[in-house]
Amino acid sequence: MPTGAEQYKAMLGIAIPFMVGVTAFGSALALGRAVSAAMDATARQPEAAIKILINMMAGCVLIEALTIYAMIVAFSFGGKI
């Protein structure tokens, strides 16, 4: 069995990529719903396409920010391995 220090690194090595993967999965689902709603709205009213695009961008950035937090945690804790 590995010692204390190696155990901690091994756990980090499993947990950090898993965390980033799960966060990316949730974010991809949410972004898919947002973009799909924007596509439906644009199909209904093509002349409002740019306004819908701007609102969709704003929503996507807010959703993506949570994945970015996970990436920051991954970089800061991955540096400790």
Next chain:
Amino acid sequence: MHGEEVHATAELPTLFDLLHRGFEHSRLVAWLLRWQNLWFCLLAMVALMVVASYGTRRKAIIPTRTQNSLEFIVDGFNQFVCSILGPRGRQHTPFIGTLFLYILVMNLMGLVPLLKSPTTTSAPSPLGLPVPLTTFPLALCAVVYVNLASLKAAGLKGYVYHMLGSPTHFVLWLVSPLILMIHTLGEFSKIFSLSMRLFGNIFGEDMLIAVIVQQSTILAHALHWPPIMPLQLPFLFLALLTGVVQAFVFALLTTIYLALMLPHEEHHEELSVAHAG
């Protein structure tokens, strides 16, 4: 290039890195390298000021060239802010527009070969998460400005009343301390989310480019030909998009926080219409 270690957090060399490698023992160059993010911030500021002063030199009624494009940018941004805040948004356009342009220039500086974008600087903190050294003061400025503008517009009583959740019913007065805590925590989380979103996006993009440059130099050295492979080119376009979108979203969120915190003005318009009619 060949003797360097491969880090997970690679960075492209900047002008001051190259100067430091050229003049190893100069204390002036070491000092310049230590404060390089400050110099890049100043460069962004000076560039914006030079362009603005050049464009407003003649102040013609019918603008041409630089003045025309600057007026296009300013008027477009003013329309955008006033579409969210209403006509009283005109007094807040300078601050929000400056935020947008400054963050935009800083983000795009990371794509120029010898420069580095100051929004990517961070210092490790004992809590584990890195503290972004440039975006945290920007977010602090934005949130403090929003609170001060709301204080000025609504007065101290109106501001505290808003922070307590605008209680009208007796039950709302009972839960108002809880709502006060939630609003205060909300302000801090606005600072955190604004700074971390901008920092994470730009830092991630720049580090992606740096890692790809590193890998492509290793690949070029292994393959012996071609000597230079600019494999990071598609990611430069992605970083361009991310830089513009993140600057826009920072300004958009500040405008939305202003719209939420400022007192609602619809009653004044109704009153003036009633008096006129």
